[in-house]
Amino acid sequence: MSGGVVLRLLQFSLGLYAAVAVIHTTWLYLLLPLSRLSWPSTASAPATAHRVDRLSQSTGLNVPELNVDLDLAVLLDDDHWADVSTSRYASSELVQLPRSKVSARKIGRVSGYGVNEETLLSKAFSEAMHPTRIIPFYFKAAHSVDPDDVTITTLVTSNRFRVFKQLVERYRGPISVTIHIPLPLHSSFSTLKPDHPSRAALNSLHALYASSPLFSRFVDVHLALSPFTSPLSSEATSSTEGEGGRQFNVWRNAARLFARTDFVMMLDVDFAVCTDWRGFIRDTLRAASSSPIRHTTRTPRRAQPYVPDGANGTEIVQRLREGSAALVVPAFEHVKQEDGVDQRSFPGDKQTLIKLVQANPPVIASFHASWGPGHSSxxxxxxxxxxxxxxxxxKVEQYQSAYEPYVITNKRVSWCDERFAGYGGNKAACLFEMYLSGVSFYVLSDHFLIHQSHKYEEEARREERKSNRKVYADFKEESCLRYLYRYYREGTLHTERAANAREECKKIKNISKTVSQLING
Incomplete structure (x- = not known):
């Protein structure tokens, strides 16, 4: 073989090696890290049928055959609890936290830091009663997501599956739900007896999700696993209403965290969606995106169809997008409990609603009318x-700290404080902190929700409200001092953004002197 041929072969080999090296380096240091920047699912996604088989083998459940197009549930393995040691929080899935662009340019490649998914979630919900494990996207809906849509975020226990299905059928839009599944401490589903309540609850969830194609189209399901029965008792109870220690704000936060739209409606599952406020919000958002903001002349309160400060609907949804406005959908209930059981009989427009409110005797009234502070604002x-x-x-002009309406907000408003266990103060705390952060409330006067009647566990609720009354009082004081100090350090204490906090925090007797000194000092 001549020297020229050998030289050409050597050049070809070196060129091929260089090409392979470039491809390998590009994949390893650029494409692979970029592909991991989004949150991974908690398990890989093999074919649907195979995932059903794996789930059945792992849990021993009789999973119903699913004939709908869905990304089926993640596999639950035998290690659900992370309460023994820190290392047991770890999972094989990593959430990639990328370096900044400046850092990437300095080192000449894109890189990041991987955090175990369960470790990250344990920190995200560190104020929850532990052990509690959050499993995001146990079921993930197949619908494509419009960021300007409104996701209903809610929470459900297994005794409310029937009414949850009614919500799905009525709304027909994106829903992010946290579902509590009880699981005894130091247990796995595969070790439980076939008739154990935990296995029955999970089996019921699978049957529910398979019962209508609307679930696989619209509903993202996140699990909350915990062993608690009632927050005020260590004894087991036959009632499922006390499941999970009633960690409502933990479950609300999980549902909102994993919502895939920019706007959310924080709603209790037993409310019927009676009017198309979703369509109104989407249309108004589109109008706001395509037209400049114009301020209108102030007109008398009753004659002006928009808020009294002169802002119009387009401006309000701009504030919604910015996170400084929350839209209230007024809530109602039937005067006689037996009249409010069947959602099919509920009014679907305001004109019909008003007739029922003004009937003699009234058929429908404002929600919890006997306790004015909750909704009278x-x-x-x-x-x-x-x-x-x-x-x-x-605009809501007479806010007070017990106000707890059902609101549509930007997903990125303040989170719900997770210290509450059981009924009393938990939802009001969500709204109170929103208000301190500078959010104003605006009422949609063409729209409404109606509560579906059901029996309450009054004795347990009474005890929980008693304990949470003190928790809420402490929460308000702490929140006021935290926000006022933040505004003071930012130099924004005397701006419009801090106006809500200045006015509301002066009303709290135990800290009023400190607040006055901070504001006037």
Whole structure:
């Protein structure tokens, strides 16, 4: 073989080696890290049928055959609890936290730091009663997500599956739900007897998800596993209403964290969606995106179909997008509990609603009318006075700290404080912190929700409310001092953003002197 041929072969080999090296380096240091920047699912995604087989083998459950197109549930393995040592929080899945662009340019490649998914979630929900394990996207809906859509975020225990299905069928839009599944401490599903309540609950969840194609189209399901029965008792109870220690704000936060749209509606599962507020929000967001903001002339309160400060609907949804506005959908209930059982009989427009409210005797009234602080700030008399179809949005002008309406917000508003266990103060705390952070509330006067009647576990609720009354009082004081100090350090204490905190925190007797000194000092 001549020297020229050998030289050409050597050059070809070196060129091939260089090409392979470039491809390998590009994949290892650029494409692979970029592919991991999004949150991974908690398990790989093999074919649907294979995943059903694996789930059945792991849990021993009789999983129903699913004939709908869905990304089926993740596999639950035998190690569900992470309460023994820190290392047991670890999972094989990593969440990649990328370096900054500046850092990447300095080192000449894209890289990051991987955090075990369960470790990250344990920190995210560190205020929960432990052990509690959150499993995101146990079921993941197949629908494509529009960021400007509104996701209903809610929480469900196994005794409320029937009413949850009604919510899915009525809304027909994105829903992110946290479902509590009880699991005894130091247990796995595969070790439980076939008739154990935990296995029955998971089996019921699979049957529910397979019962309608609307679930696989719209509903993302996240599991909350915990061994608790009632927060005030270590004894087992036959009632499922006390499941999971009633960690409502933990479950609310999980549902919102994993919502895939920019806007969310924080809703209890037993409320019927009666009007198309979702369509109204989406249309108004589109209008706001395509037209400049124009301020209108201030007009008298009753004649003006929008808020009294002169802002119109387009401006309000701009504030919604910025995270400084929350839209209230007024809540109602039937006067006689037996009249509110069947959602099919509920009114579907404001005109019909008003007739039922003004009937003699009234058929429908404002929600929890016997306890005014919860919803009276909505100003129902003003709501009734505005003609149906006006598109009116009016501002809540008499906020007070027990106010707990059902609101549509930007996903990135303040989170719900997770110290509460059981009924009393938990939802009001979510709204209170929103208010301190600078969020104002605006009422959609053409829209409403109606509560579906059901029996309450009154004795347990009474005890929980008693204990949470003190928790809520402490929470308000701490939140006020935290926000006022933040505004003070930012130099924004006397701006419009801090106005809510300045006014509301002066009302709290135990810290009023400190607040006055901070504001006036």
């Amino acid at each position: 909505t100003d129902y008399e003003r709501y009734y006075s505005i003609p149906a179809g006006s598109g009116a949005i009016y």
